[in-house]
Amino acid sequence: MSIHLNAEPGQIAETVLLPGDPLRAKHIAETFLTDPVLHNTVRGMHGYTGTYKGKRVSVQGTGMGIASSMIYVSELITQYGCKNLIRVGTAGSYQADVHVRDIVLAQAACTDSNINNIRFGAKNFAPIADFDLLMRAYQIARERGHATHVGNIMSSDTFYHDDFDQYKIWADFGVLAVEMEAAGLYTLAAKHGVKALTVLTISDHLVTREETTAEERQLTFNAMIEIALDAALGE
Numbered sequence: 001m002s003i004h005l006n007a008e009p010g011q012i013a014e015t016v017l018l019p020g021d022p023l024r025a026k027h028i029a030e031t032f033l034t035d036p037v038l039h040n041t042v043r044g045m046h047g048y049t050g051t052y053k054g055k056r057v058s059v060q061g062t063g064m065g066i067a068s069s070m071i072y073v074s075e076l077i078t079q080y081g082c083k084n085l086i087r088v089g090t091a092g093s094y095q096a097d098v099h100v101r102d103i104v105l106a107q108a109a110c111t112d113s114n115i116n117n118i119r120f121g122a123k124n125f126a127p128i129a130d131f132d133l134l135m136r137a138y139q140i141a142r143e144r145g146h147a148t149h150v151g152n153i154m155s156s157d158t159f160y161h162d163d164f165d166q167y168k169i170w171a172d173f174g175v176l177a178v179e180m181e182a183a184g185l186y187t188l189a190a191k192h193g194v195k196a197l198t199v200l201t202i203s204d205h206l207v208t209r210e211e212t213t214a215e216e217r218q219l220t221f222n223a224m225i226e227i228a229l230d231a232a233l234g235e
């Protein structure tokens with residue numbers, strides 16, 4: 001047990017999918033895992049462990065933002081020995097040609113969070129995905145015919161900016177989309193020598209202002225889950 005997870009030692013698999021939304025964790029467990037067992041109830045941040053194509057896998061909600069998600073990622077790595085951590089989340093598109101419901105594989109993650117300024121001072125650390133996971137996820141997504149983009153994303157501490165157009169600073173440098181956790185995940189993976197990837201589905205669009213519903217965000221977007229599971233388990 002750790003401070004924020006009440007799973008027993010050994011109850012969480014080495015491979016963990018990480019949605020922000022604990023209800024998406026429940027949906028993933030009920031839809032994709034065989035014999036899922038609820039391994040965490042602390043704070044209602046549901047986590048489940050079961051099997052997928054015969055291999056043990058867990059799914060753990062992380063909450064929204066780098067601060068919340070780094071608590072879960074830290075405990076999963078240091079207290080439960082997790083080694084493959086794949087975030088499955090929603091994101092807002094920064095680019096006209098990255099459409100709602102497209103898949104984005106986060107090769108790297110910029111951030112406006114202070115986490116790495118605290119660590120590295122005036123020097124910059126570049127949080128990046130594990131290359132093997134990224135390559136497998138890309139191949140799987142392309143084979144399945146999903147519209148898929150690979151590149152840089154933004155992990156922001158702020159969902160509602162005072163200046164809506166501030167995203168253009170990042171868009172002008174080719175950043176594909178915004179979410180709120182990947183830079184923290186990639187930084188912790190690097191620190192602890194484990195593998196991490198972020199697979200995103202575009203849920204809304206900052207250029208066109210198109211949106212999806214909360215129900216769609218919670219219950220659909222299954223393509224990214226299957227890409228993440230198959231990439232993580234080496235299918």
Ligand SMILES: O=P(O)(O)O[C@H]1O[C@H](CO)[C@@H](O)[C@H]1O
Nearest residue numbers: 019020021064089090179180
């Ligand atoms: O869909 P999830 O995984 O929660 O991810 C995105 O959605 C939340 C904001 O609505 C943030 O957590 C952001 O990163």
Ligand SMILES: O=c1cc[nH]c(=O)[nH]1
Nearest residue numbers: 090091092178179180
């Ligand atoms: O962080 C996020 C997630 C989805 N959509 C956004 O605009 N921002």
